Amino acid sequence: MKYRVWHGQVTSSTPAGSFPAWYVDFRPVSEAQVSQFSMLDSQTVNDISFFIVKHDDQLKVAMRTKGCFNKKCCVTYEVIDSVNEKSRYYRFSDFQSGVKRAYTEFTFKDDEFLMEVYTNKFNTEKNVKLHSQWKAKLGDRQATTEAITKLNYPQPVMVKNFTDVFKNMTESIYFSLENDPYPTTSQPYVGSVTVNIAISDEFKIKKNHELFLLLTTESLFDGLKYKKENWKFFSKYVYLPIDTKSYTIKNVHPGRYYLYSYNDINQDKKHQQGDYMSSDLNNMITVPENSNVEVNTTIDFIIP
Numbered sequence: 001m002k003y004r005v006w007h008g009q010v011t012s013s014t015p016a017g018s019f020p021a022w023y024v025d026f027r028p029v030s031e032a033q034v035s036q037f038s039m040l041d042s043q044t045v046n047d048i049s050f051f052i053v054k055h056d057d058q059l060k061v062a063m064r065t066k067g068c069f070n071k072k073c074c075v076t077y078e079v080i081d082s083v084n085e086k087s088r089y090y091r092f093s094d095f096q097s098g099v100k101r102a103y104t105e106f107t108f109k110d111d112e113f114l115m116e117v118y119t120n121k122f123n124t125e126k127n128v129k130l131h132s133q134w135k136a137k138l139g140d141r142q143a144t145t146e147a148i149t150k151l152n153y154p155q156p157v158m159v160k161n162f163t164d165v166f167k168n169m170t171e172s173i174y175f176s177l178e179n180d181p182y183p184t185t186s187q188p189y190v191g192s193v194t195v196n197i198a199i200s201d202e203f204k205i206k207k208n209h210e211l212f213l214l215l216t217t218e219s220l221f222d223g224l225k226y227k228k229e230n231w232k233f234f235s236k237y238v239y240l241p242i243d244t245k246s247y248t249i250k251n252v253h254p255g256r257y258y259l260y261s262y263n264d265i266n267q268d269k270k271h272q273q274g275d276y277m278s279s280d281l282n283n284m285i286t287v288p289e290n291s292n293v294e295v296n297t298t299i300d301f302i303i304p
Contacts, residue, residue: 005140005217006113007232012132016044016069022134023234024048025217027144027253028153029189037184037251039238041269043070047184047251051159055079055095059158063092063104066184075180077162077172078104095162095172102128102173111138139232143217146255151189187251191287193295194248197261200300203276205263211240212262212271213247213297219258221281239269252287259283261297275303 033051045068078092088108263276279301
């Protein structure tokens with residue numbers, strides 16, 4: 001996986017449904033691991049990591065995917081089993097059951113890639129079927145530079161020893177996060193951002209309004225001019241209930257970001273004319289390694 005910011009449409013047969021756009025920020029978190037930690041909406045979390053493991057007395061590339069929807073989560077581990085460098089094709093499958101239970105395909109072309117996930121829908125189908133599809137385009141190329149240099153990525157070293165991890169299992173999937181051999185909370189080289197949120201007393205707030213916090217690697221504005229083309233720099237975002245006063249965004253890659261806050265008054269998730277936002281267009285923060293940074297934001301401006 002190229003360690004860059006990507007975005008694109010998600011088509012899914014899962015209960016979480018499809019999304020017109022999903023933005024993810026892949027960066028190295030160690031010398032032999034690249035990861036992204038993201039939310040598609042307030043109920044849907046998806047984390048993906050690629051790292052080197054020891055398995056069957058060999059070093060192999062593993063893929064970890066954590067998916068959460070409506071407070072229910074599962075973590076899937078897959079190992080690379082098919083590569084065609086000429087076609088830029090890579091496949092990962094279940095450590096124990098192989099392609100009979102689940103596999104994920106990546107096909108790269110220029111500054112795009114297609115990710116397709118196939119599963120037997122938790123053993124309810126005889127044959128695997130398309131689970132989800134993500135057509136991703138390249139966004140930010142530069143945000144990963146600091147991490148690559150600092151961590152000396154990539155290096156062919158073991159991150160986790162999976163020699164006996166799946167020994168007594170028929171499939172490499174966990175429905176209890178307590179048993180996860182490599183939990184999200186133990187991921188290296190990440191920080192967090194605590195955002196304190198205030199809304200101007202001049203605005204009439206209703207219960208069906210929705211807050212939106214956004215971190216970008218480059219500014220969305222040139223002075224007062226809005227640059228829609230800079231959506232490609234979206235790094236991390238979260239949708240929140242309107243009464244949220246403070247929220248900590250976890251597993252943020254260390255580095256510089258611009259913070260934007262919105263109040264979506266009609267819940268269309270477009271944050272356009274008539275919605276509210278913070279008038280601070282250059283609320284820039286630096287997220288430290290393995291630490292938290294606290295920042296304030298005030299929603300005080302009606303989008304014209």
